[in-house]
Amino acid sequence: MFNGFEDLQGKSAIVTGGATLIGAAVVRALHQAGVKVMVADIDAAGGQALADALGEGVRFRATDITDDAQVGACVAEAAAQHGGVHILVNLACSYLDNGIESPRADWLAALDVNLVSAVAMLQAVRPHFREAGGGAVVNFTSISSGVAQTGRWLYPVSKAAMVQLTRSMAMDLAGEGVRVNSVSPGWTWSAIMNQLTEGDRAKTDRVAAPFHMLRRVGDPQEVANVVLFLCSGLASFVTGADYACDGGYSAMGPESHEPAIPKLMA
Numbered sequence: 001m002f003n004g005f006e007d008l009q010g011k012s013a014i015v016t017g018g019a020t021l022i023g024a025a026v027v028r029a030l031h032q033a034g035v036k037v038m039v040a041d042i043d044a045a046g047g048q049a050l051a052d053a054l055g056e057g058v059r060f061r062a063t064d065i066t067d068d069a070q071v072g073a074c075v076a077e078a079a080a081q082h083g084g085v086h087i088l089v090n091l092a093c094s095y096l097d098n099g100i101e102s103p104r105a106d107w108l109a110a111l112d113v114n115l116v117s118a119v120a121m122l123q124a125v126r127p128h129f130r131e132a133g134g135g136a137v138v139n140f141t142s143i144s145s146g147v148a149q150t151g152r153w154l155y156p157v158s159k160a161a162m163v164q165l166t167r168s169m170a171m172d173l174a175g176e177g178v179r180v181n182s183v184s185p186g187w188t189w190s191a192i193m194n195q196l197t198e199g200d201r202a203k204t205d206r207v208a209a210p211f212h213m214l215r216r217v218g219d220p221q222e223v224a225n226v227v228l229f230l231c232s233g234l235a236s237f238v239t240g241a242d243y244a245c246d247g248g249y250s251a252m253g254p255e256s257h258e259p260a261i262p263k264l265m266a
């Protein structure tokens with residue numbers, strides 16, 4: 001049976017934001033592929049519960065990725081416990097965003113988590129990539145990186161910057177055997193949707209239907225599958241790319257699912 005993920009066996013990954021639904025799916029997928037995973041998150045309860053549930057090969061370290069000392073300590077522990085670092089997934093995010101009303105402090109805080117900390121993580125991980133002769137980075141972007149959304153300025157800007165950061169990282173690390181890509185999810189069943197709909201997945205799918213070709217939100221596992229591919233040797237010639245995992249959101253135009261031309265004759 002074709003598997004394709006054998007090269008991941010025994011590797012070591014760090015996943016920031018690993019405690020949340022999408023993060024946990026990424027951690028689980030890597031774990032199932034035989035990767036040793038360090039979950040780095042400020043959610044101590046959620047992160048530890050995930051590590052406990054998955055058992056051997058998954059560790060949690062409470063880490064605020066905006067704090068360089070904590071970033072350094074997390075990377076050092078991952079390298080010491082898991083035999084180096086080969087994969088970095090920059091998934092943690094802040095949804096802090098009050099659009100035009102956002103004060104400077106909010107801008108800096110949002111960009112610190114969503115963008116600058118991804119750079120800090122890479123800087124800390126780079127010596128370990130060098131030691132290993134290469135590595136793979138997956139940055140999390142979003143459909144929000146390419147469209148205007150009402151009342152949202154900070155988050156989409158941070159995600160658009162992440163698309164460009166991915167290209168810059170890929171360019172400058174290619175010579176070191178490091179591939180850098182991003183995954184861009186559409187609406188995905190996540191903590192915020194669970195909370196806003198009080199766990200109503202069917203309602204969430206109904207709301208998402210008009211602007212996703214596949215007429216539903218994605219599952220965390222579906223995003224994790226793309227991350228796993230980008231981390232693996234199957235993606236050995238893929239770098240600097242932004243992979244949509246969005247049910248067709250970004251390919252769909254404003255006409256949505258409706259045939260527009262017949263409206264001219266109606």
Ligand SMILES: NC(=O)c1ccc[n+]([C@@H]2O[C@H](COP(=O)([O-])OP(=O)(O)OC[C@H]3O[C@@H](n4cnc5c(N)ncnc54)[C@H](O)[C@@H]3O)[C@@H](O)[C@H]2O)c1
Nearest residue numbers: 017020041042064065091092093140142185187188190191
């Ligand atoms: N939910 C969606 O529909 C969707 C759509 C497109 C893209 N995304 C992207 O997917 C990723 C996960 O999204 P989500 O909705 O599951 O997010 P979430 O808010 O549920 O989780 C984010 C995680 O990051 C952690 N975090 C926040 N600040 C941190 C810090 N300073 N240090 C360490 N950890 C920190 C949080 O504790 C949390 O576990 C994000 O990058 C997001 O932009 C999500």
